[in-house]
Amino acid sequence: MKKVRLGKTNIIVQKNGFGALPIQRISYEESDLLLKKAFQQGIDFYDTARMYSDSEEKIARALSDKRHKIIIASKTMAKNTRDFWEDLHTSLENLKTDYIDIYQFHTPAFCPAPEDGSGLYEAMEEAKNQGKIRFIGITNHRLAVAQEALKSGLYDTLQFPFSYLADQREIDLVHQCKEKDVGFIAMKALAGGLIHHSDAAYAYIGQFDHVLPIWGIQKERELEEFLQYQKASPVLNERIESIIERDREELMGDFCRACGYCLPCPVDIDxxxxxxxxxxxxxxxxxxxxxxxxxxxxxxxxxxxxxxxxxxxxxxxxxxxxxxxxxxxxxxxx
Incomplete structure (x- = not known):
């Protein structure tokens, strides 16, 4: 099994993260099966968020007795300190834990920083001082915000979309994270479902020893697909390189990543x-x-x-x- 170190946090986990957004769409019994099987097969990093409805509760239901053996990352979309503390306390209660390993600002439109007037970064620091969180992270889809967060030196981890459809600016961001010892968590490694070859996606990200991909998992067959790569990791051979090249020719450019931040539409267009x-x-x-x-x-x-x-x-x-x-x-x- 490959492992990855998340930068200066010195957190070391399997290079297979469990993205828990999709489990909000399934029953507690189905999520129990997935989460317990994932843990039994070595997955030890679980990424969730306050906005993922009952995702946090499902993680706690299945894995609270394994808390000391797993890393939990959650997120807040709070825009003020009151909502920040409410989100954090709710997440701690839902997760049945007294601390969150990595607490992340969830796709903010700006990079929270000390004395910016929002008080958000100061709240993060206070939560860390209180032992409620261990490390401070940020997630984003905006390259400019991600670059500012990295340049600021304020963040232990950065979560950003990354796949073999990334452009050079995004690849540079990944390299810069390694140079600055910031943990890089890759969301949308399948480009929002446009990439159909998970072995190619896994092999591509495998080149970056500091990148942790989190796979959105909703079905047992999806979990099994990624578990098999822990035993025999795909490599960038001629077949996989041809898949990547073909997909790049077909998909790169101005395509929708299905992040959903454009919603809601006033006339209900999906x-x-x-x-x-x-x-x-x-x-x-x-x-x-x-x-x-x-x-x-x-x-x-x-x-x-x-x-x-x-x-x-x-x-x-x-x-x-x-x-x-x-x-x-x-x-x-x-």
């Missing part, structure tokens, strides 16, 4: 899915994309009022209304 339709048409079975439900979703694009709220909120600075229009055009002519 933006994260509809903005990816042209890619889904090439990668998903026709039986899936041609359903009445999909037709209804895509036709909702015609109701777009060009309010540009989605464009303003997109962390990747995509022209979302134009992306939706193009995807509808492709869908109607496919």
């Amino acid at each position: 933006i994260p899915q509809c903005a990816r339709m042209s890619l889904l048409l090439r990668r998903a079975p026709n039986s899936m994309t041609s359903t009445d439900e999909w037709k209804r979703k895509m036709l909702m694009i015609e109701q777009c009022t060009q309010c540009n709220q989605c464009k303003e909120k997109c962390p990747y600075e995509l022209d979302t209304p134009e992306l939706l229009r193009k995807n509808l055009e492709v869908y109607q002519t496919y």
Whole structure:
């Protein structure tokens, strides 16, 4: 099994993190099975968040008796200190623990720092002084915020999207984290579901010995897929390199990562899915994309009022209304 050291935290875990966002969509019994099996097979890093509904509670239900053997990372979307402390206390209660290993600001629009007027970073420091958290982290989809966080020297870990579809600026960010001894936690290593070859995704990230990928797991077969790589890690051979090259040619550029930060849409367009339709048409079975439900979703694009709220909120600075229009055009002519 490969292990990874999360920078200056000196936390060492298996190079297979459990992303607990998807378990909010399944029952307690199903999540018990997944979480216990993951632990029994060596997975010791679990990433959750206050906003992932009952994800924290499910982790506690399955693994509270293993607390000293696992690393838990959670997050707060608080914009003020009152909400920060409320989120932290709720997370501690839900997780049935008196400390969180890595507590992260959850995709803030700015990089919290001392004396910025928000009081958020000071609250993090106080929580650490009280022993309620061990390390301070930040997650983001905005490259500029991630770069500022890294440059500030204030953060022990950075969580950021990273896959073999990353551009050079994102790859540079990963290298800079190693240089500054900041733990790098890779979300969306499958690019929000656009990457269908998990072995290629795993092999690519395997090149970066300081990067911890967290895989969003909802089904037992998904868990088993990543567990097998702990026994025999995929390598960048000719077959995998050809897969990566083909996917890069097809997918890189202005594509929607399905992060969901554009939502809610005032006219209820399912933006994260509809903005990816042209890619889904090439990668998903026709039986899936041609359903009445999909037709209804895509036709909702015609109701777009060009309010540009989605464009303003997109962390990747995509022209979302134009992306939706193009995807509808492709869908109607496919």
